[in-house]
Amino acid sequence: MIDFKNVTKIYGGEVKAVDDITMSVNEGEFVILLGPSGCGKTTLLRMVNQLETITDGEINVNGQNVKEMDKIKMRRNIGYVIQSNGLFPNMTIEKNTMIVPDLLGWDRKKKRDRFNYLMDLIGLNPDEYRKRYPHELSGGQQQRIGVARAMASDPPVMLMDEPFGALDPIIREKVQDEFLTIQKEVKKTILFVSHDIDEAVKMGDKISLLRQGQIMQYASPTEMLHRPKNDFVSEFIGKDRVLRSMSLYTVNDLVEALGLKSKEEDIQDTKEITIDTSLRVALSMLLNKEADELLITDDQGEAHGSLTFDLIETFINREVRGA
Amino acid sequence: MMNSKKIIAYIVRITLWALVIAFFWWAISENMFDKIFNEPETFKGLLTAHIQLTVISAGLAILTSLPLGILITRPWFRKSEWLIVNIANLGQTIPSLAVLALAMSFLGIGMPTAIVALYVYSLLPVLQNTIAGLDSVQPEMKDAAKGMGMTPLQILFRVELPNASSSILAGIRTAVVLNIGTAALAYLIGGGGLGVWIFTGIQLYDNQTLISGAIPVTLLAVLVDFIFRGLQYVLVPKGNRLATKAVTD
Numbered sequence: 001m002i003d004f005k006n007v008t009k010i011y012g013g014e015v016k017a018v019d020d021i022t023m024s025v026n027e028g029e030f031v032i033l034l035g036p037s038g039c040g041k042t043t044l045l046r047m048v049n050q051l052e053t054i055t056d057g058e059i060n061v062n063g064q065n066v067k068e069m070d071k072i073k074m075r076r077n078i079g080y081v082i083q084s085n086g087l088f089p090n091m092t093i094e095k096n097t098m099i100v101p102d103l104l105g106w107d108r109k110k111k112r113d114r115f116n117y118l119m120d121l122i123g124l125n126p127d128e129y130r131k132r133y134p135h136e137l138s139g140g141q142q143q144r145i146g147v148a149r150a151m152a153s154d155p156p157v158m159l160m161d162e163p164f165g166a167l168d169p170i171i172r173e174k175v176q177d178e179f180l181t182i183q184k185e186v187k188k189t190i191l192f193v194s195h196d197i198d199e200a201v202k203m204g205d206k207i208s209l210l211r212q213g214q215i216m217q218y219a220s221p222t223e224m225l226h227r228p229k230n231d232f233v234s235e236f237i238g239k240d241r242v243l244r245s246m247s248l249y250t251v252n253d254l255v256e257a258l259g260l261k262s263k264e265e266d267i268q269d270t271k272e273i274t275i276d277t278s279l280r281v282a283l284s285m286l287l288n289k290e291a292d293e294l295l296i297t298d299d300q301g302e303a304h305g306s307l308t309f310d311l312i313e314t315f316i317n318r319e320v321r322g323a
Numbered sequence: 324m325m326n327s328k329k330i331i332a333y334i335v336r337i338t339l340w341a342l343v344i345a346f347f348w349w350a351i352s353e354n355m356f357d358k359i360f361n362e363p364e365t366f367k368g369l370l371t372a373h374i375q376l377t378v379i380s381a382g383l384a385i386l387t388s389l390p391l392g393i394l395i396t397r398p399w400f401r402k403s404e405w406l407i408v409n410i411a412n413l414g415q416t417i418p419s420l421a422v423l424a425l426a427m428s429f430l431g432i433g434m435p436t437a438i439v440a441l442y443v444y445s446l447l448p449v450l451q452n453t454i455a456g457l458d459s460v461q462p463e464m465k466d467a468a469k470g471m472g473m474t475p476l477q478i479l480f481r482v483e484l485p486n487a488s489s490s491i492l493a494g495i496r497t498a499v500v501l502n503i504g505t506a507a508l509a510y511l512i513g514g515g516g517l518g519v520w521i522f523t524g525i526q527l528y529d530n531q532t533l534i535s536g537a538i539p540v541t542l543l544a545v546l547v548d549f550i551f552r553g554l555q556y557v558l559v560p561k562g563n564r565l566a567t568k569a570v571t572d
Contacts, residue, residue: 051470076472086467090485090560100471133562149471159470 001027001157001189002048007057009043009213017043019213020057025206027156028187032194032204036236040213041193045159048191049078061157076100079150079158079188083165087134087142087149094130097145100153118148121182140171147179151186160192164199176203197237201225201244209233222248226319242316246280251296251307254279254315260296260305270295275304283312350534358520358535370539373516376434376506380441381499388446389491392453393479408454415447419505427512437514441506445498452494456487489559489567496551503544507536 002025009018018040025031033041046052048059050071059066066074087096095102097118098111106114119126122144134142143164150158164172164179180203183190194200200207201221208218209232216236217229225245228234238244252275271291273282275298282294286309293306350356359366395404417425419440426440460483468478484491510518517536524533556564 049470051466072472072474074472075470080467080470082463082467082470084461084463086461086463088464088468088482088486089562089566090482091562099468099473103472103477133565135562135566 001025001029001062002191003060004044005058005060007044007047007059008055009040009047009052010055016213018047021210021213021215023208023215023218025189025191027189030183030188030190030192030203030205032192032200032207033210034194034197034200034204034207034236035210035216037195038212039210041195041210042161044210045161045191045193048157048159049075049080076103076153077155077157079152079155079160081146081150081158081160081163083162087145089134091133092130093132093134093137093145096134097149097152099149100155104153106153114152118151121151121185122148123178138171139167140175143167143175144178147182151188155188157189158191160190162193162195165194165196172199179203198244198247201248209236211236221245222319243280243283245319246283246316247278249279249315249319250276251279251282252276254307254311255296255304257318258311258315261293261308261311262305270306272297272303273307274298279312279315282307286312350538353530355531355534356538358531359539366535366539369515369517369519369536372434372514373503373506373518373540373543376437376441376509376514376516377499377502380438380506381445381495381502383438383442384445384498385449385495387442388449388494389453392450392457392491393484396454396457397475404454408450412447415444419444419508420511423508423512432513434509434514436512437506437509437516440512441502441509444505445502448498448501449491449494452490452497453487456490456494457483459490460486485560486563489555489563492551492555492558496548496555499551500544500548503540503547507540 004021004023007018007021008016010016021044033044035041043052047054048061048066050066054067061069061074061078088099091099094115097115098106101111101114115130116126119129124141124144129137129145134145137145143166147163150160164175167175176199192203194203204221206218206220207224209216209224211232217224217233219227219229222245224233225237225241225248228237228241234241251273255275270293271285272295273285275296285291285294286307293308296304296307298304391407394400395407422444423437423440426436426443430436430439464482464486465478468482473481506514506516507518507521509516510522517540520532520536521540524530524536
């Protein structure tokens with residue numbers, strides 16, 4: 001869907017912001033461009049919709065070279081979200097959201113229906129917000145509108161430049177979760193810039209870790225956490241990468257791989273959690289001494305067995321160390 | 324804190340209004356406005372001339388400065404911004420009387436000369452506020468607009484101008500109100516207007532003539548200021564008004 005071929009960006013004839021990058025993003029894939037500031041991730045993103053010129057190399061979107069496309073037309077067909085949402089204070093929420101459909105000349109009825117659909121999708125009441133103005137909304141709400149706006153004309157590709165970076169941690173988590181749910185439904189091809197490894201691991205199907213304009217590793221989060229390609233990668237993802245990787249699994253993954261211990265009657269100190277709980281949460285509960293064993297139940301509340309510290313250790317050995 | 328400030332503000336306001344009322348009381352009881360009623364035709368003529376001076380010069384200044392301000396904030400003109408702003412600044416540093424005198428030495432006396440001088444003098448407030456307003460539009464907003472596929476003209480009319488409207492209108496208001504006052508000087512180069520009575524009054528120590536000229540000028544300035552504030556309320560998008568209110572509250 002998006003193919004980068006030997007893409008290079010040089011500023012002012014000297015500074016290489018992006019250095020010979022070749023990678024491809026498949027249709028429906030959620031790819032994170034991750035890296036420290038100044039690694040060229042935003043420049044790479046902005047070259048896709050030609051907000052930055054391409055010094056050398058070629059970017060193809062849907063098999064078409066972006067350089068040969070009409071800039072204005074192609075931008076209307078690519079969703080774009082930035083960190084400080086970029087909503088226009090002079091327009092109502094409905095107007096803001098429907099900018100691209102407006103530019104494309106949709107009729108009123110079609111725009112209204114689309115607005116209602118999008119607002120339902122992001123969990124805001126369309127009639128309550130239609131006539132309101134951006135500054136009347138909280139930061140989290142504004143950012144959600146920013147996402148809705150990018151999806152307004154239902155573009156197949158979305159570019160997101162640290163869209164949740166300015167939100168406080170609690171709201172960010174929530175908006176991230178919501179966006180993942182939305183993505184499951186809409187299946188967009190997404191290029192997403194982030195500097196936050198936790199966000200990258202949580203959101204991405206694949207992560208492209210950049211440094212000084214070059215790709216250090218392009219792999220799935222599991223692959224990157226478990227098999228970092230070089231020192232920079234392992235340093236960037238941190239010493240706690242094993243712990244971090246636990247958030248990629250749910251208790252269910254462990255059950256499928258190892259099964260559970262049958263519940264012992266004599267152990268009093270247990271706590272119930274559901275089978276789709278993240279393994280990271282389960283591990284934290286055990287470490288916190290909240291319980292010696294965790295009683296795993298499914299959606300119907302039926303008990304499956306107990307999860308213990310030993311079981312998680314075995315699982316880690318298996319998955320992480322690749323045993 | 325808030326309350327004592329409010330009380331002081333009230334006291335100042337009430338005192339001012341009391342002074343204004345006292346002044347009018349005195350002026351009316353001393354028959355200071357008689358000249359207006361005795362020579363209504365002359366008054367009408369002077370008032371019309373005064374309004375003509377103001378409207379034509381300010382109108383031309385807006386028609387020049389607004390497009391100019393838009394033009395020099397475009398990317399391909401950015402580098403010349405300082406030059407044009409400096410030239411306009413120069414126009415403002417020269418005292419208004421000197422502008423009139425200079426205009427007279429080139430164009431002779433009469434109303435057209437006065438209009439040219441007033442025009443030059445009103446260019447800067449409009450230009451400055453247009454540039455400041457357009458510059459204050461956040462780059463992120465323009466970036467988002469561009470990234471969504473707006474053409475440069477669409478960005479200008481849908482994003483930049485609406486968000487700069489408050490500042491631009493304030494500049495126009497300043498220019499027009501200043502202009503009403505300055506237009507009184509037009510008399511000095513035979514430009515007409517209510518300045519005729521004001522300066523005659525000064526020269527003849529004739530309070531009646533002086534006040535019959537000065538008060539209408541003042542009232543005109545206050546009225547126009549009021550109208551423009553109303554206009555600002557109508558023309559500035561509601562979302563921006565709410566946003567400014569949220570910041571100042």
